[in-house]
Amino acid sequence: AQTVTQSQPEMSVQEAETVTLSCTYDTSESDYYLFWYKQPPSRQMILVIRQEAYKQQNATENRFSVNFQKAAKSFSLKISDSQLGDAAMYFCAYRNSGGSNYKLTFGKGTLLTVNP
Amino acid sequence: NAGVMQNPRHLVRRRGQEARLRCSPMKGHSHVYWYRQLPEEGLKFMVYLQKENIIDESGMPKERFSAEFPKEGPSILRIQQVVRGDSAAYFCASSPSWGGADTQYFGPGTRLTVL
Numbered sequence: 001a002q003t004v005t006q007s008q009p010e011m012s013v014q015e016a017e018t019v020t021l022s023c024t025y026d027t028s029e030s031d032y033y034l035f036w037y038k039q040p041p042s043r044q045m046i047l048v049i050r051q052e053a054y055k056q057q058n059a060t061e062n063r064f065s066v067n068f069q070k071a072a073k074s075f076s077l078k079i080s081d082s083q084l085g086d087a088a089m090y091f092c093a094y095r096n097s098g099g100s101n102y103k104l105t106f107g108k109g110t111l112l113t114v115n116p
Numbered sequence: 117n118a119g120v121m122q123n124p125r126h127l128v129r130r131r132g133q134e135a136r137l138r139c140s141p142m143k144g145h146s147h148v149y150w151y152r153q154l155p156e157e158g159l160k161f162m163v164y165l166q167k168e169n170i171i172d173e174s175g176m177p178k179e180r181f182s183a184e185f186p187k188e189g190p191s192i193l194r195i196q197q198v199v200r201g202d203s204a205a206y207f208c209a210s211s212p213s214w215g216g217a218d219t220q221y222f223g224p225g226t227r228l229t230v231l
Contacts, residue, residue: 005156035219045159045207045222091158102211103149103172104220106158 002027004094006107009083013082013114020067021077021110023092031097034068034075039090048090051075053097079112087114118143120223121190122209128229129198133179137193137226148191149220150176150183153205165191197229 015018015100024091025034036048051059051068058066067076079086092107121140128136141148147166151159161175165185176183180198185191195202205227207219 037222042224043205043227044224045209047219050219059190102147102164103161103175104151104159104209106160108156108158 002032002083002094002096004092004105004107006110008091008110009108010111012113012115013079015082015084017081017082018078019082019112021079021090021092021112023075023077023107024040024090025073025075025094025105027073027094027096033063033095033097034066035093035095035105036064036066036075036077036085037091037093038086039091039109040085040090045091049077063104082114084114084116120208120221122206122208122223124226125224126227126229130231131199132197135152135195135198135202136230137206137208137228139191139193139204139208139210141191141208142221144185145210145212145221147211147218148185149209149211150191150193151207151209151224153207153225155204159207162193190209195228198228203228203230207208 005024032053034051037044037047049061049064063080065078089109091109093104149164150162153159162170163173163176163183180196182194205225207225208223211218211220
């Protein structure tokens with residue numbers, strides 16, 4: 001079974017600075033998808049970014065980018081120019097590709113605080 | 117295009133009562149997933165449904181829990197004879213197909229409190 005580990009229960013960053021959230025996963029599959037979801041105090045789950053394992057290029061969405069290291073099974077999220085609205089719980093998630101393996105496996109989350 | 121809708125947002129039940137949680141997927145989405153989030157935990161998969169079919173319920177407790185996604189209307193997660201341990205946030209997600217490239221979009225969740 002796949003597992004997702006987020007080793008940082010909490011992180012903090014100064015407004016306008018850069019922060020990196022860590023995520024590692026364990027799988028025997030070669031093709032899969034990785035996601036970062038954001039959960040603000042409203043508890044809504046918001047997709048931040050996703051990465052297909054077959055793509056070598058790291059995904060980027062505006063101020064959010066990932067460092068995907070397939071051999072190391074690492075998938076970190078970098079937030080540049082942090083804003084107060086980035087404060088939230090961030091979850092890393094894994095999903096197999098194809099077949100019937102559609103369920104998302106989540107890590108326990110990292111609580112990000114942004115200091116003004 | 118409206119997002120995934122869930123209601124109620126908050127539900128309070130006494131032990132032994134029934135809880136019904138509703139989920140309307142995004143327009144054009146025919147696949148629904150239910151996840152449960154216990155306090156201080158990540159989301160855990162419960163069940164995956166398509167219209168009129170349960171595809172995978174491997175994450176759902178064997179007793180008291182059931183789910184359906186009828187041809188018409190929302191998906192329903194039903195918890196009978198609730199206990200305090202059922203208190204959690206229940207999230208519904210939808211996607212347009214089962215293909216691995218499809219992203220799951222989440223609703224705002226229903227927070228169930230069992231007194």
